[in-house]
Amino acid sequence: MPSLKAVLAEIVQEMAAQTDRGTVASYIPELARVPVQHFGIAVATADGQVVCAGDADTSFSIQSISKVFTLTVVLGQIGDALWQRVGREPSGNAFNSIVQLEHERGIPRNPFINAGAIAVTDALLGESLPREALGSILSFIRFVAGDERISIDKDVARSEQETGFLNAALANFMRAFGVLKHPVEHVLGVYFHHCAIAMTCRQLAMAGRYLAFSGRLPASDTSVVSTDRARRVNALMLTCGHYDQSGDFAFRVGLPGKSGVGGGILAVAPGTASIAVWSPGLNQQGNSLLGTLALERLAKAMQWSVFGA
Structure with a gap:
């Protein structure tokens, strides 16, 4: 299994080479001003680490x-x-x-x-x-x-x-x-x-930890919600988190996730990691084009799909 840091570095390099980066949301004027070149990714793991790459500390609108x-x-x-x-x-x-x-x-x-x-x-x-x-x-x-x-x-x-x-x-x-x-x-x-809340990938990955770890914050073992409630929110993220692209996201990435038209996606590998990715260019369904591709690459490389390796 490759190291997480190496996988993220490779993903950032691949995303930088992409020529089709999607289109930023133009119907909200402030979002239309965000440069499409941005890409960031952060992964919060069970041991309290947050592994980041790209523009992971640049703030964006989570929408x-x-x-x-x-x-x-x-x-x-x-x-x-x-x-x-x-x-x-x-x-x-x-x-x-x-x-x-x-x-x-x-x-x-x-x-x-x-x-x-x-x-x-x-x-x-x-x-x-x-x-x-x-x-x-x-x-x-x-x-x-x-x-x-x-x-x-x-x-x-x-x-x-x-x-x-x-x-x-x-x-x-x-x-x-x-x-x-x-x-x-x-x-x-x-x-x-x-x-309109603004967060970085690092902050967003941290915020999603309770969904990745059965309702608890792993470093402190603080309970946020019950295991059952975390599981149900994850189920809704998997089936509904990407609007009319939810089935395709589950097919390609295999993780519960929630997108925003600011170009962010919060994804969850249950029991393993909370992941935040940001690239402001959107596809036709209003989901981050490169963010989705990056999560597909990450889930495959780390064998994190909920449907098996």
Whole structure:
């Protein structure tokens, strides 16, 4: 088995040579400004190490990766009552599609498409003010990452609020069916801000450790969630984490993962490692083009696929 450090160095070299790097998200103006040449990768292992390569310490907008953390927080607050408002099935449609939502009378197909994450955000608000709910999300991410420096990119949040018309349509549609309980502007304010959280690959790999290690932080053996809950979040990441490319990602990479249109992907090799990769150029489904390729190379080289070597 090759060393992890050598594998990451080889992956960075291969990604640097790629001419097709995808296209940065242009519908959020702040994301459109990110240079497509960036590539970073970090792997947090059971012994507390974080092995990094490339631009692993460059901060980026995690976007929909935040949905993994909001799902974890809301399940801690209301448990399985969430599933009365959000489904657990792959969508097969684009992450911001309204068609399926209309057909299914305002119940989002899963918590990782935009409509589902907006419904999760509404549930997370509970009796809290938007500022309090956002604070609980940020505090949780800082806790699992072990890093108080993690913050919200206010420019990205503002950019999303100014251009998030389709998300507003999704939210209003769900409010019309009674799926959302809070004012749409409150829910969207929290949603846009948690998607605008900025992290490095190193921080993100650290934050995903509780999912890789049965709900615990391995270095301190601190319990974050139950083993069963970690397993269920991983199952949703595997089946729904890449929108209408989730099946292809499972086929190629074989790991639970969650992507974001900022170009990041958080992936989990259960019992072995938490992995974060970032390359801002996206494919047609809105997932990082080189990030997906890099994870495919990593899983194959280290024999980390959940489906066997």
